[in-house]
Amino acid sequence: MRKYAFVDIEDEVKKVMMYEADQEVYVFTYKTVEDLPCTQDYWFETLIEAEEYCEDRFGSLEWIQIKDPSQGESHDLINSQIHGR
Numbered sequence: 001m002r003k004y005a006f007v008d009i010e011d012e013v014k015k016v017m018m019y020e021a022d023q024e025v026y027v028f029t030y031k032t033v034e035d036l037p038c039t040q041d042y043w044f045e046t047l048i049e050a051e052e053y054c055e056d057r058f059g060s061l062e063w064i065q066i067k068d069p070s071q072g073e074s075h076d077l078i079n080s081q082i083h084g085r
Contacts, residue, residue: 002068005061018050019075025050028076038076
């Protein structure tokens with residue numbers, strides 16, 4: 001499961017992405033709304049922990065679901081094939 005949202009608060013962070021893989025969850029933050037690599041990443045044991053972190057840090061977000069990356073593709077890019085990572 002992967003989803004991202006744009007952050008509305010006045011903050012350095014402009015976009016956040018959540019990626020659930022196997023038994024762990026990653027939260028990626030970005031200083032831009034463009035599809036560029038993240039500036040920070042965080043690791044959580046559960047989806048609930050990651051969602052609570054995002055809610056506490058950024059408030060209520062409107063998440064956009066996207067497909068999981070294919071084998072060998074970057075996890076933090078929406079369309080990793082374009083960026084060749």
